[in-house]
Amino acid sequence: LFKGVMASAAGPAPNYDMQKILATRNPREAALMSGFVSVVLMPVRYLMIAGFAILGVLYYDRLNLVVGHRIDFEQILPSAISEFVPIGLTGCLLAGLLAAFLGTFAGTLNAAQAYLVNDLYLKYVNPSAGNRRITMVNYGTGLAVVIVSTVLGLFAQDVNSLLQWIVSGLYGGYAASNLLKWYWWRFNGHGYFWGMIAGLVPALVLPLVFKGTLELYCFPLLFVLSMAGCIIGTYASQPTDEETLIRFYRTVRPWGFWGPIHDRLVASDASFRRNTDFGRDMFNIIVGTVWQTTLVLLPIYVVLLKGRHVLVVGGLIVLTSWILKKSWYDRLEKPAATATVDVSRG
Template identity: 55%
Template structure:
């Protein structure tokens, strides 16, 4: 465990240097130049449509916005908010994030770790993003981003910026940082896939008495197959955006319902989880083949409904989870939601048991946390773009939120 933490710390340090290096170079390059952007580009607020007209500057951007599905940005934002609420209710994603949560020693440490993730990662990540954006806007004509078909390939901005604007030693550091960030997620996802297939399928249903050597060998085989399938699917991907849209729209819609119910409904069981996940993911795969990537997010509610229906039907098709397991989970986690029958059993056994009554306070903290995350996202953008007044307002809002959360969240963690 110490080696994993140390490895992550080293990768984060390298990634931080890489992101800040590009951000600083972009800041310096912007000192004596002016960004040629359409009216409203500096405004973080938006209407029903995105409303940015690039026709006089970079006409290809208009078609790129339309093809990626961002023209009706108000609807896009509503779907993102809808997805975000249910993704948050589902708890940590059942891969790398869940592994980190489960490795903490207490609920207090898990809460602190989750909170610090945003503080540590968001400013670093968006320093890189705004740095690349500035360099792309300043030098897109000199970057030679045109592909063989004569259209601008916007995904080449990152490699071109690294080659053109970073000194030789720093190029290696940036590539190391990007590879480190990739490997951190990649290794966690592969490990999760191995655990699901070997522990939840092979050992439970196919060969419960498998030897240690058989388990280790199968882990190797599963790891190789998962990576091979991932690489093979990568050859069929149109671009990074299409893959990202499929993951955050289709796959999220397919798995979120089952993962929400496991925390908030007492009748939910393993059979419901299986059928909910199967219905959602199979539908997501079909949607991915027949619906353009830029439009997948708009089908998120339908995917969610299909997965929810599979979860509910599967749960009622099999007996409820054993009462001893439910009571222990409810005592330990004290979740919100529809736990009436279990709560009654627990109180009957232990009249001193108190249910979780912190819903309103927690929701208040969540709202403040969302605003703080938005501020952490836009903070490096205002800094590099030298927007002094918006920067001061953002810092002021962050300071107020930190002060309030210190009283309403941080100081109360030990009580949980």
């Protein structure tokens, strides 16, 4: 629970999720896009997952799951597709799965290239690089990321263990840096860098030290180490320039510890009002969590043919959707102009 709250409070993951947020024109569009993603992805995704999971359980003896003289549960999906899906639909299904993989892969690769080229190479290595040079460096970093990722994938024991490390252990090093960037005015790029280093390096080492330990148990320690790196790195360097902080605070209007920046902004713009919607936002988060959970449960109960459960969950979806309509959608601020979302803090 602690891990989930901290990772959620850190906001969009700094990959293709953040790219989608930054591609919107204003905070209202960013909020609507995030909500629309849940409506589109969750029911369809779990409809297929539930269907194949049930086929795998019911017809376990008909699936070829033995690999290297042991049962490999990752073979359930390909074996179920091969055994139960008609030939024509198999092609469509594989094309859809391949497209989903390519979209995720391309989005993650583009995010990695953007960080390496824009945030490191152009800022610290060669700020005056021309377009041709930037293009070549971009190609090189992309190729390097693909090679390193492929090599790491070859050493992975199975998908489940890799995902456990990513969402449990690795998030401990990720959450602190991405949490503080929204809620603490003094936090800067140096604090972010050292916080990530202080979390990611132990995330690589701890699984080797505590072999057989569930990765989730490493999250609190990694979070504390990363938080220490954030604070030390921040106070060991100069704060971000005041103009950038004021622009960020005016645009995003975050909660948290922004007192000095708020006072300076109000001194120059008396019409500015602090974000006082914390209570309502927390209420919307609770309702939204129930809403998202019901979007997952509905297709599962449909596949299981649980009529009563479908009616109950469907009723909850209608109720929570109505509450979110009144408490969230109707209260989204309409932009006065088509200004882009600027969340950069330098």
